[in-house]
Structure formats: C-alpha cells, structure tokens
Amino acid sequence: MRAVLCKEFGPPETLVVEDIPSPEAQAGQVVVDVHAAAVNFPDVLIIENKYQFKPPLPFSPGGEVAGIVSSLGEGVTRLKVGDRVIGSCGHGGYVEEIALDQNSCIPVPDEMDLETASALVLTYGTSYHALKDRADIQPGEKLLVMGAAGGVGLAAVELGKAMGAYVIAAASSEEKLEVCRQHGADATILYPSGDMDRAQQKAFSEQIKELAGGEGADVVYDPVGGAYAEPALRATAWEGRYLVVGFAAGDIPQVPLNLALLKGCQIVGVFWGSFTFREPERNKENLRVLMEYYKAGTIKPHISGRFPLEKAADALNEMAGRKVMGKVILTTGR
Numbered sequence: 001m002r003a004v005l006c007k008e009f010g011p012p013e014t015l016v017v018e019d020i021p022s023p024e025a026q027a028g029q030v031v032v033d034v035h036a037a038a039v040n041f042p043d044v045l046i047i048e049n050k051y052q053f054k055p056p057l058p059f060s061p062g063g064e065v066a067g068i069v070s071s072l073g074e075g076v077t078r079l080k081v082g083d084r085v086i087g088s089c090g091h092g093g094y095v096e097e098i099a100l101d102q103n104s105c106i107p108v109p110d111e112m113d114l115e116t117a118s119a120l121v122l123t124y125g126t127s128y129h130a131l132k133d134r135a136d137i138q139p140g141e142k143l144l145v146m147g148a149a150g151g152v153g154l155a156a157v158e159l160g161k162a163m164g165a166y167v168i169a170a171a172s173s174e175e176k177l178e179v180c181r182q183h184g185a186d187a188t189i190l191y192p193s194g195d196m197d198r199a200q201q202k203a204f205s206e207q208i209k210e211l212a213g214g215e216g217a218d219v220v221y222d223p224v225g226g227a228y229a230e231p232a233l234r235a236t237a238w239e240g241r242y243l244v245v246g247f248a249a250g251d252i253p254q255v256p257l258n259l260a261l262l263k264g265c266q267i268v269g270v271f272w273g274s275f276t277f278r279e280p281e282r283n284k285e286n287l288r289v290l291m292e293y294y295k296a297g298t299i300k301p302h303i304s305g306r307f308p309l310e311k312a313a314d315a316l317n318e319m320a321g322r323k324v325m326g327k328v329i330l331t332t333g334r
Contacts, residue, residue: 002332004094004312007058009049012313012320015061023099025073030102032085034067036118037093037330039307039315040151041223041248046091047316052273055091061316062093066108066118067334076102084108086117090273094312096332103280106287111295119151119301119327124290125283126245126272127155127221131163132286133275134268135219135241139164144208144217146232147224147248148185149176149325156221157183158299165219168211170228172322179302179325187211191228201231208235216263221245229253233260233267240265248322302326308333 003020025031043061045051069083079085085105092098108117131137143160147153148169160167161184169180170189177188189207192200208231209216216237222229226249233255236242242265247253260267276283293299305328307315315328 001096002309003060003096004062004309004330005058005060006047009047009057012044012047012316015047015313015316017310017312022097025071025076025099027074028076028101028103029073029099030069030076030079030085030105031071031097031099032065032067032087032105033070033334034065034093034096034098034332035114035334036067036332037062037065037095038118038122039312039319039324039328039330040064040122041246041319044316044320053090060092060094061312062095062330063090064088064118064122065093065098066114069105070097078102079105084114084117086121088121088276094309094330096309096334109291109295115303115306115329115331116301118329119303120290120294121287122272123151123155123301123327124159124299125276125286126152126270127159128286128290129272129275129283130221130243130245130270131156131159131219133282134270135243137163137165137219140166141218142166142168142212142216142237143219143221144168144170144212144232144235145180145185146170146220146222146228147322148180148188150223150248150322151324151327152223152245153221154180154183154302154326155299157185159293160184160221161186162293162298166212168208168217170208176325183302196227196231201227201234204228205231205235208232212237216240219243224249225253226251227253230255230259233265236263236265238264242267243270244268245270303329305329306331
C-alpha cells in the first residue's frame with residue numbers, strides 16, 4: 001500500500017511516498033481501507049518535531065481518517081467488515097490502509113459521505129469541547145473567534161451559533177470573512193497581518209469591544225496566539241473566558257497576567273486530545289451531539305481543497321501558510 005512517510009524531521013518537502021506492507025489487525029483492532037484523511041495543523045507541527053507527541057521515525061502524519069472496515073482482529077465486537085467509520089489515530093493516517101483499535105472508530109451516519117466524515121471529528125470535537133466543557137458558553141453571550149476561517153475556527157463559528165451565542169469572527173482577509181459569514185458569523189473583524197504596533201493592538205481591542213456591545217467578549221476562542229493574543233485578552237469582558245486552543249501564528253505569547261486580575265476573567269487551556277483519553281465517556285457524548293447537529297444540518301465541514309496522497313506536501317504547505325479555509329483533505333482514490 002502507499003503511505004506518506006516522515007523519515008526525517010523537517011518541512012513538508014522532506015516527506016516521501018512509498019509502498020509499505022499492508023497492516024494486519026491485531027486483537028481488538030480493525031483494518032480500515034482509507035478513503036480520505038484530514039489535514040490538520042498538528043500534522044505540520046509533528047513532521048517538524050514541534051508537537052506535544054513525538055512519534056519515532058519513520059512515521060506517517062495524519063490524525064483522522066474515514067474509510068471502510070476491511071478486516072477484523074480477534075475479539076472485535078463493535079464493528080463488522082463493510083462498516084463505514086471515522087478513525088482517530090493521532091498520527092499514521094496518510095496511508096491507504098490503517099489498523100486501529102475498535103474503540104478509536106465511530107460509525108459514519110448514512111447521511112454523511114466519507115470525505116466529509118474525515119474532516120469532522122478533530123476540528124468540531126476540539127471546538128465543542130472548548131465551548132461546552134471549558135467555557136460553559138451560554139445563549140446570548142458574545143463569542144470572539146480568532147482565526148475564524150480555519151478548521152477549528154470555522155467549527156467554533158458554527159457551534160457558537162448552534163449554542164445561541166452572538167459570534168464575532170476575526171480573520172486576515174475579506175475572502176476568509178465572507179466564508180465566516182456564510183457559516184453564521186454575526187459580525188466580522190479584519191485584523192492586520194504581521195506584527196501589530198501598540199496603536200494597532202489598541203484599535204483591534206476597541207473594535208472587538210464595540211462589536212460586542214461595549215463590554216467586550218464573554219468568550220474568546222484563540223487558536224492563533226502570537227501578537228493577536230494580548231489585544232484579544234484586553235477585549236475580554238468581566239468574568240470572561242479566554243480559551244487557549246493553539247498557536248497557529250507560530251509564537252507562544254506572553255501576556256500580562258494583571259489583565260486576568262483586572263477583568264476577573266479566566267485563561268483556560270483546551271487540549272482536546274488529552275481530554276479524549278482522560279474522559280472517554282464525556283468525549284463519546286460530545287461526539288454523539290455533533291452527529292445530531294450534522295444530521296439536523298446545523299454544522300457542515302467546509303472542505304476547500306482535495307489532494308491525492310502524492311501531493312501531501314502541497315496540502316501541508318497550504319496549512320502552514322494559513323491559506324486553508326475550513327479543511328483540506330487527502331484522498332486515496334478508493
């Protein structure tokens with residue numbers, strides 16, 4: 001089978017596509033014929049040895065796939081050959097076939113195609129966990145979504161609307177903001193590209209406050225970090241919740257902690273991957289809700305690009321360059 005492999009840490013161009021042996025299902029595992037694999041920002045980090053998890057070389061990136069179960073290992077009871085599933089794997093997903101623990105797979109609803117399925121779990125799982133479990137967002141609250149046209153950002157826009165929030169989307173181009181409006185954003189902000197000086201930071205904060213009714217955002221969803229973090233924190237309302245989701249801008253910001261004191265606000269970490277391992281039953285319930293949202297038409301992943309396995313480097317460069325709107329996926333042609 002074909003597989004995209006990271007044999008040395010580095011940029012996407014260092015990846016290779018090779019034929020490797022097909023996996024065999026061990027006890028409790030199933031083999032899935034992969035039809036599509038999502039490309040996510042952690043995939044960029046993991047091949048550069050910058051992610052929290054550091055698999056030994058060589059490995060295939062890719063944390064979520066969708067496909068059809070082709071064989072079962074001993075003791076598998078939850079699935080059968082022919083089932084359509086979404087598989088969460090952390091890494092190893094840029095392949096034509098993958099062996100997964102049966103408990104890492106969830107059935108794909110009849111209403112959902114496999115390409116859409118591959119683009120759902122990580123982004124919507126992260127954003128729903130953030131808004132529900134970490135922020136306890138309430139109807140009528142003001143939600144600011146940074147990086148709102150990206151995968152987790154656009155998921156947060158849709159979910160924020162579904163949960164009754166007033167959603168303010170921030171992104172770096174008018175094209176991206178238009179996508180946010182199409183997915184339910186009530187208001188949008190075009191933030192400056194590159195580093196902001198103090199005057200630009202202040203203007204950005206004041207614009208957020210104005211759009212949020214003068215008091216600031218009750219919840220800030222930030223997968224970007226960098227120079228945008230401090231002005232967004234300054235625009236947080238009294239007893240607001242600032243969600244630390246990631247650092248797509250590259251730099252991990254250092255913010256003045258007196259802001260948390262003055263605003264009585266919370267700075268809350270969001271680590272969905274660890275949550276899924278530590279609290280699997282709560283995660284299972286969250287995924288059930290997400291599937292119901294999808295069936296009702298409340299959420300729908302926006303897939304802006306499709307690449308064959310051989311073009312994985314191009315897809316990752318799009319992600320690294322923050323050019324992706326919604327999700328891009330890899331397809332195997334199966």
